[in-house]
Each structure stands twice: as structure tokens, then as C-alpha cells.
Amino acid sequence: MSDTPELPRPELARTVRGKRPQFFATEGVDEVMSMVLVLAQELHAVRERLDTAERVMTRHGIDLAAEIEALQPDEALLRTREQALQDFYGRLFQFSRQRRSELEHKYSDRTYRETLDKVATGDI
Amino acid sequence: MLNVFQQADHPVLPRASHDEASRQNFAKGLRGFIQREVLPGLTPLFAKTAAESQSLGVDLASRHDVRKAMKKEPFFQSYAALNRTAQELLWLSVVDTIERDWPRLAAEVKAREGQGGELRIPEAFDVPRYVTALDIHCMPGGYASRHDAEQFAAGALYERGVYLYGMGYGGPFNDGKGRSVVNYIRRTMPDFAPTRVLDMGCTVGHSTLPYKEFFPEAEVWGIDVAEPLVRYAHARSVALGETVNFAQMNAEKTEFEDASFDLVVSHILLHETSGKAMPRIFDECFRLLRPGGLMIHCDLPPFDLMDPFTQFILDNETYYNNEPFWGAMREMDQVGLAKNAGFDPETIRFDTAPMVIREYAGADATGYDAAKADELADREFKAGEYAPGGGWEVLIARKPG
Known part of the structure; x- marks a missing residue:
């Protein structure tokens, strides 16, 4: 695969054809919910990355999780x-x-x- | 149930980075959480709302009445907004991966050109308006997106996105519907051995491949109106080692000759067509079948036996998930359409093709253990959940012969 010439990466659609419904009576609440969920999603990704980091360190002989718990x-x-x-x-x-x-x-x-x-x- | 179902890897599956995989899993898990923890609250909310309406002398007699009343309820607003947002997070988390993984993916798709079965893409093709008017199920760009010159990205997006949407209930290759129908055929018609099979609206071939697996001697075709889907379907089938043919064709009017198939099937196709297209598709199935051939559509059961609240829940897809024909399709007289097309009235029926999730438990598929499979297969289906408990609804009809 490495000798295949690199193809231009497309910018795929990130919006949807069709009106998005407004669910909440108060203007803006839908937007806030979307933002909160994106932040929650990102927090989850960061937390999982930390978990991964601990497990990788364990593989290299450092019990990072235990050391984190033990830190005074x-x-x-x-x-x-x-x-x-x-x-x-x-x-x-x-x-x-x-x-x-x-x-x-x-x-x-x-x-x-x-x-x-x-x-x-x-x-x- | 802790759902740790994992999609089976293959060379044309978009490969997520660590954080992308976490974001995708967040979207999948959020869907499960909403179904398990939020959706059940709608039942008592409806009881309260219906009682309040009743006391004012208003009967919530239709799904439209129910929607009008429920839309004002903050708990319903939260449920519907959460569902919609989960859907948006789901697709965008896969778009990220496809854009980043593009050079590898594009090379893998290209490397499979000319291999396996035939891939037929005409010079010019009119994609029907019912597919392009809205981006169905909020998939950004829709099926026939022109955003990539290589014309396969929508297939890659569907492949990963639909697995997440279905939360893995369709198995590691997301082929549960196809397998269910094949099993149903083998159980109820053990002597039926089709030599040529057509899967209409095949998308990326999820349900098409099991027909080749179980009827290896048969020539199997998958058709779809979207070029990116059939190109991806072809590459995917090669990657999975199956020789299946794919073509960009419209199920209303294909280019196949009369009486050239023994079996014409579709899986979740009809609800993405239109009131005008559906009778034409039934007529086309009749034309394509040999005498004695079978038509089987695996799709949404009609509304007629459901109470208005259940109808309303199911119909949320119409209003909140860009599924314009979801509700109206359930009001179509499918048996009548099959009769009008010429199918033997004695053979036209709805039936249930049991879910096959238990089959995956023994396979080498991460997350699919027997206990979880049983739990899913045996559960009582609640409206608003993805995937029925018992099985998929199928409409069956035989051409006289």
C-alpha cells in the first residue's frame, strides 16, 4: 500500500439535508444539549485515554494506577x-x-x- | 446487560484511532442507555398526558393526537432531543475516522476492483428523489453523496455507522437480517434451492452476503440506487471472501430480464422508498421472478394492529430522524400490493424470521457470548428500542407457477 500515491482527502458532509427539529420550547436549549453531549463524549474519550495510558505503563513494568492511588x-x-x-x-x-x-x-x-x-x- | 459487542474488522472497515473509537463507543452506549433508562419513562408520561386530555374531553385517538400532546411534555422533549443528538454524534464520530483513514481506505477499496463478482455502474443514473430529498436517518451527505471523487465514502460511513446504530445486535458483520431470512427459508422451505438471488436496496451488502454463504451455488446480486454504496459493497464482499455481484440499479425498474430469479429479497428497503415507488417495486419483483419464485421483504410491520401510543413512538423516526416514509409505509396495504402485482393470494403473508444473534455466540466475535445473545433474543420488544425481541417481520409472496 505504501507505494500507492496519496489520494486527496475528501471533506465529507458534516451537516444534514433537512430541517433539524427544535425539541425544547426555549430557544437555545437544543444547542446547549448538543454542546454538553459533545463535551461529555470528549471527557469519555480523555478518561479512556488515561485508562489506556495506565495499561500501557503496566505493560512496561510501571503500575501507574497503583502509584496514582499511592501518591500522598x-x-x-x-x-x-x-x-x-x-x-x-x-x-x-x-x-x-x-x-x-x-x-x-x-x-x-x-x-x-x-x-x-x-x-x-x-x-x- | 453490558453491551460490549464489537464489529468484526476487515480491510475496508474505517479504522478508528483510540479517541475516535472512544467517541464512537460513546454514541453506541448512549443509544443503549436512552433505550434502557429514558425510553421507559414515556409510558407513564403518556398515561398522565392521556388522562389529562381525557379530563378535558379530548381523546388521543391517533398517533398524531398523541404526538401533539406529548411534544409539550419536557420529559419527552429531553428524550427526543437526546435521541437526535446521539444520532448526530454517531455519524460525525465515524466521519472523523473516514477522513483521517482516507488514504488507506481508498487504496484498499481500489485494490479490490476487478476481483470477486461483477460491479456494474452505469454512465448515467437518476437517483430517485425519495432518497435524496432528505439525508435519510440523518447520515450526513446521504447515500448518494458527491463529497468524494472515489465514490465509496457513503458506503464506509454506513458500514460503521449502522453497526453503531444497531448497537451490534446485527452481529459482528451486521448481517443479522439477511441471516434471519435465510434461516427462515431453510426452516420453512427446506427444498427451496434458488439458483439466482436478487437483494434489492442492498446498501453495503450486509444482508446480501448470507445468501451466498448459504446458497453457494447461486448467483447472487445486490442492487442499490447509490453508487458509493455498491462500490463499497463490492470491495467489502471481496474483502470478506464472497463472490457476489453488485449493480447500481433502481428496484422500481431493474435491467434484469423477465423471469430470471428464483428469489427476490429486500431488507429495510421499502420504508426508504415512497408511496409511488412501492407498488412499482412489487410489480418489478413479480416480473423478475420465475414461476414459483419467492419475494420476501424484511421491513417494518404495518401500524394497523398497534395502539396509537406504540405507533407514535415508532413514528418518532419520521419526524426526528429524517425518515420521511417510515410512518406512511406502515399504512400501506402491503398484502394488497402483492395481490395486485399478481402474486398467489394464498401465499401472501406476514411472518416472523427469528433473530439469529445466538449464532454469533459460538463464532470468534468479541463480545458476543451466549448469555447476552439469549437475553437479547428472548426479550419482550418495546416500541422505540432498536431491533425486535423475537425476530424480523417479513412479507412473503410466491409467484404462481
Whole structure:
């Protein structure tokens, strides 16, 4: 096969002829479900890859799974990890962080429109 | 049941990388999960919805009434959206593999040209509109996709995608329907030995190959309207060591001579045709058969004996999976069509060809053990699941002779 000249790779269709139904009454929920499932699919692939990595290491004499279980984090590692975890929460709950800020600062659609007017014709 | 059924490898099967295989398995497993854990909730939801409608004096008398009421229910919305999304993930996870594996796949297909049986592809061909109007079962590009110059990609996509869709219930070579019908013939008509067999709407030859395996002396033909499917089917049959002929032809009007086959079969073809095409296909089967020859269509049973809720569940494919003829086909009078075509009325009947999943248990096929096979074969079929418990529905008719 190696001496066969390489054929141009096609770009196959990734969309479907025909209207996709909207299942949820609220616009956008269908899209979010699709995105969540793609992320879940990817998480599954990554998790399985890690599992594969452990098994390959075992074949080479390193019991990675057992070593992972046996690892005792020292205080420095605990701190590093906790920081990473809290940062992750921050990204995950970015939306509620924004909403809380709006409540605290009394941001609203009205104040936003007022800002537009002020910038356009006001004294700021 | 933990479903670890694995498709049998062969040279023209798209070979997934580690992560692609994980994504494909995610889609297959998700389908199983939805059937097992989500689908059963629709029954009590329907009971509640029907009772509420009843209290308002509205009877959900038809599958359309049921759909109208159920569409508003958030649980149904989640079920239907999950099903649709699983279908999208499934196809796209295979598209990734085909694009990446393309040079190898294309070379393997090309290497099989001129081998095995005949491959007949005409210069010009009109693919019927009922196949191209929508991408059936949401397969991106459809059967007759023009996206690849080599014209086999849709076959490769179908080969892997349908295995995942069927969650392996059709066996490692996804030939369960063909095997079921062959077994049915051998059991009920042990003396019937066809010398020429035609499989209409053969796609990649999943169901075609068992006819050659069980009737090795017979000349076996598979026809389909899509060029990429028959080209792939030919390469696949060579790869699997079977000498079967394939041609791009329309089952409504083939190019074969009158009275030239003993057996004309189809598997899940009719529901992908149209109200206009179906009678023509029955007429064509009659024309092609020799006196005493058999027509067997393995497809969806008619709606007439089912309650509206069951009909509604089955009909989800029509509305949510780009299967435009799925519901309407079940309302066709198939017995009447066979009579009109000229078949012997005494011989026209629906019957069940038992699933053959037990046969795979002994074979060298990963994941197919006897306990799982029994569990699948003996289960009570619930509407909305893939694959019946007992077996596949077949319509049989004999040409007078």
C-alpha cells in the first residue's frame, strides 16, 4: 500500500439535508444539549485515554494506577491543587459570578442603556 | 446487560484511532442507555398526558393526537432531543475516522476492483428523489453523496455507522437480517434451492452476503440506487471472501430480464422508498421472478394492529430522524400490493424470521457470548428500542407457477 500515491482527502458532509427539529420550547436549549453531549463524549474519550495510558505503563513494568492511588500529596501539592480547583470553579461558574456582580452593582438593562445615552450625548 | 459487542474488522472497515473509537463507543452506549433508562419513562408520561386530555374531553385517538400532546411534555422533549443528538454524534464520530483513514481506505477499496463478482455502474443514473430529498436517518451527505471523487465514502460511513446504530445486535458483520431470512427459508422451505438471488436496496451488502454463504451455488446480486454504496459493497464482499455481484440499479425498474430469479429479497428497503415507488417495486419483483419464485421483504410491520401510543413512538423516526416514509409505509396495504402485482393470494403473508444473534455466540466475535445473545433474543420488544425481541417481520409472496 505504501507505494500507492496519496489520494486527496475528501471533506465529507458534516451537516444534514433537512430541517433539524427544535425539541425544547426555549430557544437555545437544543444547542446547549448538543454542546454538553459533545463535551461529555470528549471527557469519555480523555478518561479512556488515561485508562489506556495506565495499561500501557503496566505493560512496561510501571503500575501507574497503583502509584496514582499511592501518591500522598504534601502540603505544597495540596495548595497547588486546591488553587487549581478553585480556579476551575471560577471558570465553571463564570455566569453566576457575573450575575452576582450585577446584583451588587445594580447593573441592569436600564443602566446599560443609560450609559449608551450618556456616552453618545451626555457629559462623560 | 453490558453491551460490549464489537464489529468484526476487515480491510475496508474505517479504522478508528483510540479517541475516535472512544467517541464512537460513546454514541453506541448512549443509544443503549436512552433505550434502557429514558425510553421507559414515556409510558407513564403518556398515561398522565392521556388522562389529562381525557379530563378535558379530548381523546388521543391517533398517533398524531398523541404526538401533539406529548411534544409539550419536557420529559419527552429531553428524550427526543437526546435521541437526535446521539444520532448526530454517531455519524460525525465515524466521519472523523473516514477522513483521517482516507488514504488507506481508498487504496484498499481500489485494490479490490476487478476481483470477486461483477460491479456494474452505469454512465448515467437518476437517483430517485425519495432518497435524496432528505439525508435519510440523518447520515450526513446521504447515500448518494458527491463529497468524494472515489465514490465509496457513503458506503464506509454506513458500514460503521449502522453497526453503531444497531448497537451490534446485527452481529459482528451486521448481517443479522439477511441471516434471519435465510434461516427462515431453510426452516420453512427446506427444498427451496434458488439458483439466482436478487437483494434489492442492498446498501453495503450486509444482508446480501448470507445468501451466498448459504446458497453457494447461486448467483447472487445486490442492487442499490447509490453508487458509493455498491462500490463499497463490492470491495467489502471481496474483502470478506464472497463472490457476489453488485449493480447500481433502481428496484422500481431493474435491467434484469423477465423471469430470471428464483428469489427476490429486500431488507429495510421499502420504508426508504415512497408511496409511488412501492407498488412499482412489487410489480418489478413479480416480473423478475420465475414461476414459483419467492419475494420476501424484511421491513417494518404495518401500524394497523398497534395502539396509537406504540405507533407514535415508532413514528418518532419520521419526524426526528429524517425518515420521511417510515410512518406512511406502515399504512400501506402491503398484502394488497402483492395481490395486485399478481402474486398467489394464498401465499401472501406476514411472518416472523427469528433473530439469529445466538449464532454469533459460538463464532470468534468479541463480545458476543451466549448469555447476552439469549437475553437479547428472548426479550419482550418495546416500541422505540432498536431491533425486535423475537425476530424480523417479513412479507412473503410466491409467484404462481
